[in-house]
Amino acid sequence: MITCDDTLISTYFALAYIRNNAKSYKTVVNLSLGWYKYLYKIEDILNSLNDKGIIVVDAAGNENNNVCESKESGKFSSFSGYRKSITVGGITTAINENGYFKAHNSNYGDCVDIFAPIEVTSAGPTNGSTESFIESGGTSCSAPIVVGIAALIMSEFPGNYTNESMKEKLQQLSFKDAINNLGYSKTFNTPNYFVNNGKRSIYSPDDTNVKCGEGVNASCSSGCCSKEGECISFENDPWEKCLIENGCQSEFGYCTTVEKAIEECEKEIKENEECQIEFKNIKIKSEILSKGETFKSDKCQTFYKRQFANQSVCSIAKKYKSFGFIDNYNRTTYHNSTLKYNNVRLKDILDTYMECYQDINEEELEKKCKIINSSKCYHCCLNTKEVVKTDESGNWGYENNDYCFMCWFTSLGYPCCMETIAIAQIDENGQWGVEDDHWCGIPN
Numbered sequence: 001m002i003t004c005d006d007t008l009i010s011t012y013f014a015l016a017y018i019r020n021n022a023k024s025y026k027t028v029v030n031l032s033l034g035w036y037k038y039l040y041k042i043e044d045i046l047n048s049l050n051d052k053g054i055i056v057v058d059a060a061g062n063e064n065n066n067v068c069e070s071k072e073s074g075k076f077s078s079f080s081g082y083r084k085s086i087t088v089g090g091i092t093t094a095i096n097e098n099g100y101f102k103a104h105n106s107n108y109g110d111c112v113d114i115f116a117p118i119e120v121t122s123a124g125p126t127n128g129s130t131e132s133f134i135e136s137g138g139t140s141c142s143a144p145i146v147v148g149i150a151a152l153i154m155s156e157f158p159g160n161y162t163n164e165s166m167k168e169k170l171q172q173l174s175f176k177d178a179i180n181n182l183g184y185s186k187t188f189n190t191p192n193y194f195v196n197n198g199k200r201s202i203y204s205p206d207d208t209n210v211k212c213g214e215g216v217n218a219s220c221s222s223g224c225c226s227k228e229g230e231c232i233s234f235e236n237d238p239w240e241k242c243l244i245e246n247g248c249q250s251e252f253g254y255c256t257t258v259e260k261a262i263e264e265c266e267k268e269i270k271e272n273e274e275c276q277i278e279f280k281n282i283k284i285k286s287e288i289l290s291k292g293e294t295f296k297s298d299k300c301q302t303f304y305k306r307q308f309a310n311q312s313v314c315s316i317a318k319k320y321k322s323f324g325f326i327d328n329y330n331r332t333t334y335h336n337s338t339l340k341y342n343n344v345r346l347k348d349i350l351d352t353y354m355e356c357y358q359d360i361n362e363e364e365l366e367k368k369c370k371i372i373n374s375s376k377c378y379h380c381c382l383n384t385k386e387v388v389k390t391d392e393s394g395n396w397g398y399e400n401n402d403y404c405f406m407c408w409f410t411s412l413g414y415p416c417c418m419e420t421i422a423i424a425q426i427d428e429n430g431q432w433g434v435e436d437d438h439w440c441g442i443p444n
Contacts, residue, residue, distance in 0.1 A: 006033050008042070015045045024053040025160040030147040031058040031085065032140035035078045038071035046084035055154075055166050056085035057147045059139035060107040068109030080111050086150075086167050087111055090118025090142040091179055091194060092425070100194060101181045104414065104432060104439050106139055108182070108190040113167050115179055116142040116195045146170065149197045173198040177308065177331035181439055192331070212252045225253035239316035256313065258320050265317035268303075269326065275300035276325040279340040289348060292341040304334050381406055409441020417442050 002014050011033065018029060029049070049056055058079040060067055067077035067087070080087040090106035102108065103118040120141040124134030150166055153173075161169065174193040182192045212220045213229035220231035227247025239261075242248050248255035256264070269276075277291050277300075294300060306312040307329045314326055381397040381404035389396045395406035407416055408430050417433040417440040424439075425432040431442040 008035065008039065012041060012045060015049065018054065019045065019048050019052060022052075022054055025162075026154060028055040028057065028147050028150045028154070030144050031056065031079050032143050034058065034061055034080070036076065037078060038076045038081065039078070042078060043082050043084065046079070046082050050084055050163050053160060053162055055150055055161060055163055057143050057150065058085045058087055059143040060087050060089040060109075060112050062090070062103075062105045062138050063107060064105050065107050066109040067107040068111035077107070080107075080109070083111050084163065086113050086146065086163060086170065088113070088139060088143040088146045088195075089115040089190070090139040091115045092118060100179050101434075101439055102179055102190075104427075104429075106142075110189045110191070112190055114146060114170055114174060114191070114193045114195050116145040118142050120145075146195050149195060152197055170195060180331065180335065213249045214252075218252065220253035223253060224255060225249040239310070239313075242316065256316070258316075261313050261317040262321050265312070265314040265321075265323060268312060268314060269323055272300065272303040275303045277337070278325070279337050285344055285348065288341060288344045292345060295337065295341055304329070308334055405443075407441060407443060415440050 067080040069075040089112040090103040091100045092103045119137045124132045171193045177192045178194040182190050212218050212225035212231045223233040224242040226241040244255050244257050308331045384397040384399045387395040388398045397404050420433045423431045424434045433440050433442045
C-alpha cells in the first residue's frame, strides 16, 4: 500500500511510483482526494497509468456540484474532470423503505460512473483496543468500496482489464436505475449505477446461503429454489432460475413456466389497467390532475414499483411476449411520470393562491407577514442568493418583484417539502424529508 499526504506534489510522485513499479492489469489505485484546478502534469500521469493498464478509481467529492465541467469552463474538478479514472459518487443508506438516493452532498455529472454507499463503519482502534469502530462518511468512503470490488473482479474473471473495460464490467454487474433521485433537474445526465459485486447470494464464514432442495430436504420461505439448491429472493431478479424449464425445484419453492408466467402477467396487467397512465400523451391539465390521483394511489404505486424492482412475474413474462405499457418500464419512466404530475400539480397550487404573490410595499408587507409566512403563501427564492432583510423568521431575498424566503435547501439544488413534515435525516445544513422518492428540504 502506498499513501500520500493531501498535496499535489506528493500525489504526483506517488502516482509516478505506481506507474513505474506496479504490475500491469493487476493494480487498482484509490484516490479519495481532489482539487478544483487543472494541471497538465496530473493529466499526463493519468494517461500513462491508463496506458499501462492500471485501474484508477477516484471519489466524486461532497459539495453537491457538477464535477464534470471542462478545463476551459473555470469549474474544473480533479480527478473526475480528466475522465481518466472511474469516478464514484455516494448514496445514502437511510432508504426509509423508498429505495436508494444520491446522498444530498454527493457530487454528480455525466463523468460520475457509478455510486456506492457513502456511510461506512470502519475500524477505530483507540487506546490499544482492537474491537472499537467508528462511523465515517463521504465519497472518500464510497471509492474504496469500488476499489475492492474491482480487485475481486480482476481475481475472479480472466482478462487484462483497462480503466475503460473495468468501468464497463462494474456497470454491467451493477444495479441499474436503482437510485431514485438521479435523472431529473440538474442530475439528469448522471449515470444511474449502484455498485454490486455480481454476487446474488451472501458469502460469509457462517455460510448463510439458504439451501434448499432434495439434498437438504428443505424448502424456501420465499423466492425460488434453484437447480443448484439455493433459495434466491425475488429482489435479486431470479426469474430465469424460477423457470421449471431451467431446473427450478417446484416442490421446494416457487417455480413457474414461460406459459404460466405469461398467463399470470396478463392477469396482473388486467387487474391494474387503470394504472397504465402515460402523462407524456396527456395535454389537458385537468386530465393530468385527475389521472394523477390514480397514479399516486397505493394500488398503482405498488404496481409500478413491482415492475421496476423485478418483484412481478411480468419481469420474466415480458422477455417472451410484449405487454405494451410495461415492456420498457423502469425507474426512469416512473420518475419522469412523477415529475410531470408534480409539476402540473404545483402550478395548479400556485395558480390557486396567486393572491399571495401580489406586489406590496414595505409597510403592507409587515402587516401581512403572518399571511406571507403561512404555509399557504410560503415562497422560497429560486435564483437570488442576496439577503435584503432579516427578521425573526430568517433571511429574505427579492426576485420577480416580490420578497422570497432564503430557503437553505434551494441553494443546494433541492425542492421544498410540499406535504411531509417527517424528518428523514438531519445534517449540518438542516432537516431533510422524502417526497415522491426525492429528497426535499424541511424549512427550519
